[in-house]
Amino acid sequence: xxxxxxxxxxxxxxxxxxxxxxxxxxxxxxxxxxxxxxxxxxxxxxxxxxxxxxxxxxxxxxxxxxxxxxxxxxxxxxxxxxxxxxxxxxxxxxxxxxxxxxxxxxxxxxxxxxxxxxxxxxxxxxxxxxxxxxxxxxxxxxxxxxxxxxxxxxxxxxxxxxxxxxxxxxxxxxxxxxxxxxxxxxxxxxxxxxxxxxxxxxxxxxxxxxxxxxxxxxxxxxxx
Numbered sequence: 001x002x003x004x005x006x007x008x009x010x011x012x013x014x015x016x017x018x019x020x021x022x023x024x025x026x027x028x029x030x031x032x033x034x035x036x037x038x039x040x041x042x043x044x045x046x047x048x049x050x051x052x053x054x055x056x057x058x059x060x061x062x063x064x065x066x067x068x069x070x071x072x073x074x075x076x077x078x079x080x081x082x083x084x085x086x087x088x089x090x091x092x093x094x095x096x097x098x099x100x101x102x103x104x105x106x107x108x109x110x111x112x113x114x115x116x117x118x119x120x121x122x123x124x125x126x127x128x129x130x131x132x133x134x135x136x137x138x139x140x141x142x143x144x145x146x147x148x149x150x151x152x153x154x155x156x157x158x159x160x161x162x163x164x165x166x167x168x169x170x171x172x173x174x175x176x177x178x179x180x181x182x183x184x185x186x187x188x189x190x191x192x193x194x195x196x197x198x199x200x201x202x203x204x205x206x207x208x209x210x211x212x213x214x215x216x217x218x219x220x221x222x223x224x
Contacts, residue, residue: 003115013139018047020081021043021047021080021081022043022044022047023043024043024080024081024083024084025042025043025046025076025077026039026040026043027080027082027084027090028042028080028083028084028090028097028101029042029043029101031090031091031093032093032097032098032101032102033093033098033101033102034101034102040072042101042104043053045104045108046073046076046077046080046104046108046163047073047077048075048108048112049069049072049108049111049112049115050070050074050077052069052109052111052112052115053067053069053070053073053115053117054070056115056118057070060118063118065114065115065118066115066118069111069114069115072107073108073111076104083097087123143181153206175214175215175218176218177215177218177219177222178224181209181211181219182219182222182223184209185205185209185219185223186223188200188205188208188209189205189223198222199223200223201220202216202217202219202220203216205219205220
């Protein structure tokens with residue numbers, strides 16, 4: 001999906017100003033003896049140094065080197081614009097200006113290298129002050145008086161109990177077995193007898209069926 005190109009007055013003004021400054025730098029470099037492609041490279045070098053210094057200033061406003069190189073590039077661009085305004089004879093450029101133009105590449109290379117390798121400022125983390133713990137006063141010492149325990153009462157003397165006959169232990173057959181569970185257990189017992197030749201015991205039934213021991217004993221008695 002194509003984006004609609006919208007003309008902006010500020011953008012048009014920036015393009016016109018950049019083109020004029022570019023042409024002035026080219027004319028000054030050509031007048032100082034830099035002919036051919038070298039004359040076109042000078043305005044590119046000045047403008048790139050200007051943009052690099054501006055970006056570094058936006059990232060780190062406290063960077064004095066970025067401000068210095070921005071001022072140097074701005075003076076170079078502004079000086080070329082003023083020099084080509086008729087105040088300087090471009091057909092008879094003074095020697096000091098030729099020296100400045102010839103030494104500009106080394107100066108721009110130094111500035112660009114320093115700006116590119118300048119450390120990026122780290123984001124400052126907010127300092128969190130430790131929370132003050134509320135002062136808790138210690139509880140006063142409390143003395144708890146224990147109530148004396150009453151003397152233990154002697155148990156009353158009871159007559160010797162008569163001999164009670166122990167009741168017979170309930171047989172496991174008293175545990176009711178559901179018919180469906182009994183049929184299932186009978187199938188397991190028949191399969192066990194076929195495999196081993198011996199009747200199945202209560203422990204094996206308990207592990208096979210997963211039932212309590214009393215229920216397994218009751219099933220084994222009914223299958224016997």
